[in-house]
Amino acid sequence: MRRSRSKDLMSFSSSSSSSSVSSSGGSTSGTETHSSAVEQPAVQAGLPFEKVRNFRDIATACPGLLKPGRLYRTGFPSESTPSDLKLWSAIDISTLIDLRSPKELGMDTLMHSPVYAPYETVDLNQESSGSWRQAVLSTEVETTAEDFTPTKQRFLLSLIDERKYVSGLVLQAEIIDKAWLVALIGASAVSRRARAHATEVLLERIKAGGLPLLNEMLLLQGGPQIARALKLIADADRHPVALYCTAGKDRTGLVAALALSAAGVDDAAIVADYAKSDAAYAQLEDKRAMVAALDQHDLDSEKFLRAPPEVMVATLAGLRARHGGVDAYLDGIGFDAAWRARLRAALTQ
Numbered sequence: 001m002r003r004s005r006s007k008d009l010m011s012f013s014s015s016s017s018s019s020s021v022s023s024s025g026g027s028t029s030g031t032e033t034h035s036s037a038v039e040q041p042a043v044q045a046g047l048p049f050e051k052v053r054n055f056r057d058i059a060t061a062c063p064g065l066l067k068p069g070r071l072y073r074t075g076f077p078s079e080s081t082p083s084d085l086k087l088w089s090a091i092d093i094s095t096l097i098d099l100r101s102p103k104e105l106g107m108d109t110l111m112h113s114p115v116y117a118p119y120e121t122v123d124l125n126q127e128s129s130g131s132w133r134q135a136v137l138s139t140e141v142e143t144t145a146e147d148f149t150p151t152k153q154r155f156l157l158s159l160i161d162e163r164k165y166v167s168g169l170v171l172q173a174e175i176i177d178k179a180w181l182v183a184l185i186g187a188s189a190v191s192r193r194a195r196a197h198a199t200e201v202l203l204e205r206i207k208a209g210g211l212p213l214l215n216e217m218l219l220l221q222g223g224p225q226i227a228r229a230l231k232l233i234a235d236a237d238r239h240p241v242a243l244y245c246t247a248g249k250d251r252t253g254l255v256a257a258l259a260l261s262a263a264g265v266d267d268a269a270i271v272a273d274y275a276k277s278d279a280a281y282a283q284l285e286d287k288r289a290m291v292a293a294l295d296q297h298d299l300d301s302e303k304f305l306r307a308p309p310e311v312m313v314a315t316l317a318g319l320r321a322r323h324g325g326v327d328a329y330l331d332g333i334g335f336d337a338a339w340r341a342r343l344r345a346a347l348t349q
Helices: 006-015 082-091 102-107 133-137 162-172 175-188 192-221 223-234 251-262 267-275 280-284 309-323 326-332 337-348
Strands: 071-074 095-098 120-123 153-156 241-244
Touching: 071 251, 095 223, 153 223, 192 223, 192 251, 192 309, 223 241, 223 251, 223 326, 223 337, 241 251, 251 267, 251 309, 251 326, 251 337, 267 309, 309 326, 326 337
Parallel strands: 071 241, 095 153, 095 241, 120 153
Antiparallel strands: none
């Protein structure tokens, strides 16, 4: 059963300032319908986290439509301080969705941080059989309270890794390049030199395409995982849910954008919410932090460590041009109209 957190958060929100590190101060939308023009002070106020970056209630994207306390987006919470842990306790999040790659999880020396102590860890990066997890992942079976153990859970659900980027690169390539790329990737399996060259080619293509290309590769290669994340979000019995990757900007931003669109939020408000994460990596102050599973040292920091609104504008335009729109894309990955209606109800009613 869904539990409200608004009252618990009021005491924290009223004492926190607008300069809290949990909000990066992005622009808001001025659209009239299902936009962020309607103010709800208890929802808009930030929480005074010390080491948890880029945290916000997704309802801040469109307070006139979305209910607070249902879905949060954030940077990874492993470094939570004792003060942060008190805030987590007050929010009392039931479900964590960790979108980081296995490599990033392995780099996290605080994977067993006290913030995760209340949660059963469910690794959806590993195949499972004969368990309730199949009901969560199936496109045909809806999840109910009987489908899972009623405990707090942390789901490890990687959207992308280097192997998937390589596959996405081939899909993105022009036909004239495909044979060459496939041959290069095949050679990389047996040759260290060819592997280094393939990685260099991959990075050069991504650098040229910027964040819009990275988002398109996430959409192409992460479809099943995106659907799994959205189904968890659509299950009101699992609320409140917190969604995160490393900085909570790219993978988190893409899943949040799809969830907002499915909930009926307009493009302007989705773009404004994305842009609030523009300072996420500056707040993180960690040169080891990866950008959508890529090493930030290999990327143009001005292009890849920011979240300018034009990136999400281009991503939404690409969804329409290449996939026929958000709904058509979601249909294609198994998050159909019935699931979207369920998600909309979970976030708005």
